[in-house]
Amino acid sequence: MSPAGAHLEVWLLTAIEAAMAGGAVLRSHWPQPRQVHEKGFRDWVTSADVAAQDAIVAVIRRHHPDHRVRAEEGEGDEEATSGVVWVIDPLDGTTNFARRFPCFAVSIGLLVEGEPVVGAIYDPLKEMLFTAARGRGAFLNGRPIRVSAVDHLEQALIGLDWGHRNETRERILGWLSRLAVRCQTVRAIGSAALGMAYVAAGWLDLYFHFALQPWDVAAAAVIVREAGGSLHRPDGAPWSLRDAAAVVGNGRLERAVWALLGDSV
Template structure:
């Protein structure tokens, strides 16, 4: 069944990506909150994905970023249910998308009792489809991928995600500065799903995030884990989509070093 789920994840992600390609360059955005944009592209992408998923699995739950509060299932209750739940970000990297920056993606995952069993992240501009099933490995356009062998922070290319507006003395800034002082280089790409996949593919060595939701990272965390990477809560505890602030790394030794720096700074 996991293979079937992966196939539907991929079909849904590619369908959403096709919508985004059609909207690129002709976007009207509105604000959900400060620096929190929603576009017609987000909404249409989710509609296409939801229709495809629920046509195939009408009894399943659907949790999408653009779902209304009334139509969005409670994640904790969903994880306690035997009913599979689809966790979808129809456009991860909305700000990049609105500005025409080609760093955004579609993320589709399916979870059972709190465990992600299949996931796909699709970059519609690069036509890169990252996928994984639990216990089945991680792939990029059908070819197996693996994390890098980076073992120390001073050799690591790292990415970070946190809110755009934070105080100068906030933990987010302290973490960023402390890691920046110790790593080879640091990046902020603006798509959590792609960042996780880049660690999975060996393009990045580490990544941490404090401002993400379950739909941003459900697929990417599975893909990274299946590629041999490490994912924990930002303080080193086991990772949970119910509190998806996390640190991720290519290797265990690098992960221990990154988590210690993040904990000391935050």
């Protein structure tokens, strides 16, 4: 077993503890008045984001003071990839949270030399905890999960999210105009981490997003892969953490998607 492999269980326990700590903060803030600030175009941050991140980082620092941290709200080294790095989104689905739409999560991934190896995604309102460590399977509240067996687009439930920029939304609309008339139906989630976790659980068959940040997908990438799913770039090439666009699927529908979309990918 490699040194990283020997530590996976310990790291996973830390990810779970940190996700639960962040989730507890979000749950406590949920009924309270919102303090919302605009970071950029269609990009918000709330006081809950910051408070949850503080709680998460405190857990990680306590257990692993020598590890680096990369977090959405400016904590740690924003460019860190080498070595062991925690990648944190304290509130994935900030717009949902700010508008009291109850679909958001904490996302905590761990990278070793740039590769996701541990993930925990926690929905504190529904008390759903998705977890995985490389080579050890994917779980929801401790029970194994697996991607769906759907292999025809006509039966597929597809998820997506929009991104902030108009150019991104126009690209998504191009995909949607072709896919929506072929699949069973489409859902916009509002939380990339949950959208991908739902693929891992078999609730969605395919999910796509063209404006991802590393903290959106670091945890989900492990969970999806351990559940038997796949991540690709829109052109069908293998996805990596450097890619902003991802198509996340059950491994059975992707070929039909590329065939349908052709040169529009």
